[in-house]
Amino acid sequence: MKGFLLCCLVFIHVHLVGQEKKSIQFVPFFNNLPLEIGKKYVLNDSTWFEFSTCRFYVSNLSFLNEGKLKEKVSEFYLIDLEEPKSLFVDIKNTQFDQVSFSIGIDSTTNVSGILDGALDPINGMYWAWNSGYINFKLEGTSSESTEKSKSFEFHLGGYLAPYKTIQTVYLPISNNSKDILIGFDILAFMKEIDFNKSSNVMIPGLNAVQISTILPSIFLVLPNEK
Amino acid sequence: MKNKILFFFFCVLSIGLISFSIQSDPELIEFVFPKKWPKPVYNFAKNPLTEEGFQLGRKLFYDPILSRDSTISCASCHLQYTGFTHVDHAVSHGIEGRKGNRNSPVLINLAWNSTFHWDGGINNLDVQGINPIQHPAEMDNSLEEVIRRLSISETYPSLFKKAFGTSEINTATVMKALTQYTVSLVSSNSKYDQVQRKENGISFTDQEKNGLKLFKVHCASCHKEPLFTNTFFASNGLKIDSLLKDVGRYAITQLPKDSMQFKIPTLRNIEFTFPYMHDGRFRKLKDVINYYSEGINTEDHHLSSQLITPMKFNEMQKKDLLAFLYTLTDKTFLYNKRFSFPK
Numbered sequence: 011m012k013g014f015l016l017c018c019l020v021f022i023h024v025h026l027v028g029q030e031k032k033s034i035q036f037v038p039f040f041n042n043l044p045l046e047i048g049k050k051y052v053l054n055d056s057t058w059f060e061f062s063t064c065r066f067y068v069s070n071l072s073f074l075n076e077g078k079l080k081e082k083v084s085e086f087y088l089i090d091l092e093e094p095k096s097l098f099v100d101i102k103n104t105q106f107d108q109v110s111f112s113i114g115i116d117s118t119t120n121v122s123g124i125l126d127g128a129l130d131p132i133n134g135m136y137w138a139w140n141s142g143y144i145n146f147k148l149e150g151t152s153s154e155s156t157e158k159s160k161s162f163e164f165h166l167g168g169y170l171a172p173y174k175t176i177q178t179v180y181l182p183i184s185n186n187s188k189d190i191l192i193g194f195d196i197l198a199f200m201k202e203i204d205f206n207k208s209s210n211v212m213i214p215g216l217n218a219v220q221i222s223t224i225l226p227s228i229f230l231v232l233p234n235e236k
Numbered sequence: 237m238k239n240k241i242l243f244f245f246f247c248v249l250s251i252g253l254i255s256f257s258i259q260s261d262p263e264l265i266e267f268v269f270p271k272k273w274p275k276p277v278y279n280f281a282k283n284p285l286t287e288e289g290f291q292l293g294r295k296l297f298y299d300p301i302l303s304r305d306s307t308i309s310c311a312s313c314h315l316q317y318t319g320f321t322h323v324d325h326a327v328s329h330g331i332e333g334r335k336g337n338r339n340s341p342v343l344i345n346l347a348w349n350s351t352f353h354w355d356g357g358i359n360n361l362d363v364q365g366i367n368p369i370q371h372p373a374e375m376d377n378s379l380e381e382v383i384r385r386l387s388i389s390e391t392y393p394s395l396f397k398k399a400f401g402t403s404e405i406n407t408a409t410v411m412k413a414l415t416q417y418t419v420s421l422v423s424s425n426s427k428y429d430q431v432q433r434k435e436n437g438i439s440f441t442d443q444e445k446n447g448l449k450l451f452k453v454h455c456a457s458c459h460k461e462p463l464f465t466n467t468f469f470a471s472n473g474l475k476i477d478s479l480l481k482d483v484g485r486y487a488i489t490q491l492p493k494d495s496m497q498f499k500i501p502t503l504r505n506i507e508f509t510f511p512y513m514h515d516g517r518f519r520k521l522k523d524v525i526n527y528y529s530e531g532i533n534t535e536d537h538h539l540s541s542q543l544i545t546p547m548k549f550n551e552m553q554k555k556d557l558l559a560f561l562y563t564l565t566d567k568t569f570l571y572n573k574r575f576s577f578p579k
């Protein structure tokens with residue numbers, strides 16, 4: 011963990027912001043290293059991973075203090091590792107001791123027709139043949155894939171019962187005087203995947219639901235040393 | 237004096253601004269449908285119908301600019317004269333002679349539907365158009381490319397400005413324009429409708445009356461009047477095509493109960509919408525009636541309960557039923573110039 015913290019300090023460019031403004035920064039990492047698109051991560055002699063896409067929706071961003079809801083943001087955020095700016099979310103400077111948010115898009119929004127901004131289907135997070143948003147998209151190649159090409163694709167989504175995939179993350183915040191760093195550990199996600207069962211999930215269904223339930227556990231609050 | 241001149245200029249400016257704003261407001265149009273029909277389910281509040289929006293949607297519908305190689309338009313598979321389907325083609329055809337898996341559906345009275353496509357995979361009319369644009373066996377294009385082409389064209393930016401108040405084209409305005417056209421395709425003036433409304437002393441022949449009686453007993457629970465569909469899904473027991481392997485709605489919901497279920501299509505203008513069924517396997521309406529009469533495998537475990545008792549029509553009854561189905565033809569719809577290729 012110490013190694014990782016050091017990496018945080020070295021690699022992460024924390025935005026210097028004034029006293030008025032605060033932000034949440036999403037920090038992707040893999041095996042205690044910052045996660046970068048197109049970089050090969052070797053775990054041991056036979057195990058490696060490389061990522062080409064990592065994108066997901068954050069919605070229902072809420073701030074709680076002593077169990078009471080202080081603020082709920084109606085915005086939808088598309089976090090995209092290829093768009094570094096998207097990792098920063100501006101927030102209000104309020105007192106809170108817990109942050110919660112959903113990974114994905116709620117059912118009502120999924121049936122609301124054509125939407126723009128982060129929800130524009132042009133962003134590649136929308137199924138045209140089975141209307142609905144892809145909540146979480148992770149693509150790349152790995153020694154673990156059972157495909158000939160060694161590729162893997164996880165497009166997790168689906169809003170219809172019994173295969174709803176939206177997940178909620180709750181994180182305690184011990185110090186909200188600084189920007190909040192929320193890490194997400196893609197190795198923790200990958201460790202839970204049974205590649206013999208599926209190297210590709212691209213439709214809503216039981217598989218997508220089971221894999222989506224991994225998601226809340228990969229998010230954690232990182233200490234902000236700045 | 238100076239004040240007077242200033243006041244005069246102020247007046248001129250105000251009148252100018254007012255008239256400018258009047259000119260630039262798109263003209264709202266009313267969605268008209270027969271009094272006794274149910275209320276449409278399409279949410280017009282999110283996409284108010286305007287003349288400019290409708291005309292833009294119509295132009296897009298007929299424009300091959302949407303397909304990757306600019307060879308096909310929406311109208312290639314949805315021809316007005318045949319109820320906006322691809323007559324004589326079992327399955328839809330895309331660019332470069334590519335073939336789809338399903339019979340292109342009619343575009344009739346879409347405002348009363350909340351799901352689209354044979355498997356109901358589309359949950360809102362406003363997002364329907366994305367699928368044929370992107371589908372490799374249809375237009376095989378991308379939304380980025382469509383928006384790029386429209387944005388640099390000579391005509392489209394000003395048409396979008398007139399319809400939506402901005403010449404900046406995005407997915408939402410393209411889709412909303414297309415919907416304004418497709419949602420307006422209302423067919424409600426067939427002989428059947430005229431008889432219902434007791435218009436101009438028009439009445440059914442005895443044969444048509446007999447056909448209607450049979451229809452009400454055997455068909456109307458799924459093909460419910462006045463839309464001639466209840467808009468739900470059912471399995472009519474058709475054997476799965478060994479090549480297409482189409483399991484219908486199951487592909488969308490992953491629920492075993494939905495296996496082999498397909499959307500119940502409207503029967504309006506059925507005379508001209510051949511071939512029939514989700515894969516276009518029946519070329520003649522006669523074949524469809526024969527299938528329902530004596531062709532259904534009643535042992536099929538997917539079969540909808542309404543079809544378990546064979547209908548067993550005699551030859552006379554089949555002719556009666558056919559005669560009634562022909563009364564659903566609406567030539568004022570099929571030849572309505574407002575829906576045709578924009579000149």
